Amino acid sequence: MILERLSVHNFGCLGDADFEFDRGLNIIRGPNEAGKSTLQEALLMLLFVKATTTGKDWERLQTWRAPEMYTLSAEFTAADRQWRLSKDFAAKKASLTDVASGDEWTDHDEVQEKLGELLGTGSRDVYESTAAIRQREVATLGASSELGEMLQETISGTARGVSVPGILDKLDRALGDLQRGLERSAPKNPGPLVIIKGKIKDLKGKLEKLRQQGDKVTGARQRLREAEQELEELEPRIEQAEDVLKKADLRRRLEEQREKTEDDWVRLHGRVEEAERLERQIADLGEVAQLEQERRDAEQAVHNLRARSRGRLVQVAAGMGLVLVGLAGAGISSVWWLLLAAVGAALALVGSMSRPAPAVLKLAGRLEEIESRLATQRELWAELRGVLGSQQLGEMRDHLARLALERATTQQQLESPDLAHIDLDTMKIEELRRQLERDTEREKSLQREQIETNIIIRSSEYDVEEELRTQEQLDAAQERQSRLRHKEAVYQLTREVLAEAYHETLGRTTDALEPRVVELLNTITLGRYDAVRVDSDSFAPVVYSVEKGAEAEPDELSCATGEQLYLAARLALTEVLWPDEGPPLLLDDPLVNFDPQRAATTLELLADFAQARQILFFTCSSRFDGYAGRLIQLPAPAGPV
Secondary structure, three states: OEEEEEEEEEEHHHEEEEEEOOOOEEEEEOOOOOOHHHHHHHHHHHHHOOOOOOOHHHHOOEOOOOOOOOEEEEEEEEOOEEEEEEEEOOOOEEEEEEOOOOOEEOOHHHHHHHHHHHHOOOOHHHHHHOOEEEHHHOOOOOOHHHHHHHHHHHHHOOOOOOOHHHHHHHHHHHHHHHHOOOOOOOOOOOOHHHHHHHHHHHHHHHHHHHHHOOHHHHHHHHHHHHHHHHHHHHHHHHHHHHHHHHHHHHHHHHHHHHHHHHHHHHHHHHHHHHHHHHHHHHHHHOOHHHHHHHHHHHHHHHHHHHHHHHHHHHHHHHHHHHHHHHHHHHOOOOOHHHHHHHHHHHHHHHHHHOOOOHHHHHHHHHHHHHHHHHHHHHHHHHHHHHHHOOOOHHHHHHHHHHHHHHHHHHHHHHOOHHHHOOOOOHHHHHHHHHHHHHHHHHHHHHHHHHHHHHHHHHOOOOOHHHHHHHHHHHHHHHHHHHHHHHHHHHHHHHHHHHHHHHHHHHHHHHHHHHHHHHHHHHHHOOOOOOOEEEOOOOOOEEEEEOOOOEEEOHHHOOHHHHHHHHHHHHHHHHHHHOOOOOOOEEEEOOOOOOOHHHHHHHHHHHHHHOOOOOEEEEEOOOOOHHHOOEEEEOOOOOOOO
């Protein structure tokens, strides 16, 4: 939907006003009390509130001292057609018109239904949880049930209006009605299963009395009782054997798991100890930065001493030169040339007698020691990286703790009263399995004998008709019970399958959401966060924090980062819910807590976002004006009179 024009009459501080909007990014700027929030409320009321609505919450939006309630109207483009919408809250009238065809809807319910189709949602809660992002409500996500239904329709292609949660609720009510009184007594209004259970109990009692009347069926009845008695003895024995075998299998698996966990713990413990040893050795060698500084200082000192050595060589050379010049001059003229030769000789003697300071050798040794320690550190770091692999030492310690806990938990299970006494002797277990097979076969034989004995009893000559009628009633009641149980099982299975499919669909939804949320959040936070998980029930995002080394809830982040996470989630939701144009994206200064760099990056992202859908951005600041496709300035409120 592209909103092109919005007109208000007698609405709040706006009074009578017209606003025109463009496609793309529209920035509505104005100071406090200029009417930004009122303009947003006007848009939300026009889209989602019926003109028949009454109450104090709606009356407060009427312009003070205005003689009547407000009227709202708009022109917009949706589904490639031009539309006009009007709601008169004074006359309780509404109309939605397709400009091209002239079709008009005036019934309030029909108007809202058609608006819901054009918007992509008829729920104000869904709109305010996704596309309407108000500054004080950035870090929230509500209407998760309705969001789940819409996302289910979008991802799985479910027909509009088919509510899986609604179906699940109906199945729950049907199961509740069917099972009423099974767990708790319901004498006034028992469910069908309780009623048929009581009826079966009464019929069985009556049939037992009829059978006792016939002497001719005494033997058959005796055999029946013996079979039933043996079954009563067999069933607990079978149940006990099955329980023991099940626990034996469980104990064997737990012991195997314990051994594997122990092996994993021993290996990991060795790696942790080795890593800790290497870290201690690295720490003993000193800080790398300090060693690097000491090496530079030593190199500079050696350089200085060597420079002084070169000066002494120059001194000797100069002295020798003076000697030669003095001697040459002494052969020609006065004694002063001899004096010059003497000075040169003294200078050369002093220079030649100087020796390199022992500090040079000492500094050279210190430099070699530092180089050796740095090389050792590099080797230790390489060895430490080889031990750690792709993990951090803290992660390895956490893993070690988890293995220890798992080992303790497994051991606790093995020592539990249910499993501690279980003997895993192979021969005993095999014998128990064979005995179970014999008992099960005997149980089937006894059940067949029961059926045969009942046939004999029903075919006897004593009061056969009444016995048959009673048996038929019992069979019918049992069949009725069987059908009810089957119905109950079908309801339960249907609910389980439907719920599983529904949650699987929502899982696919989060699979579709998460990459886009990661992309948007990574852009907004300048690459700081690159891992997000979206909860499949509430759709709330959880980000992976490097500092924490685990997932962090939004309220664990800074206020601004939490808002940036939810902003990314909401933008991604709008793309999934409305992959085409969708409703206008309403942003009420959501960047107020962002730093300048992230705010600028987010504005660039929103400008790009506005290429595919209309955005109405409300703000007090002029710093965003340069991003606007259209700028709407609201005048400051009038001063006191």
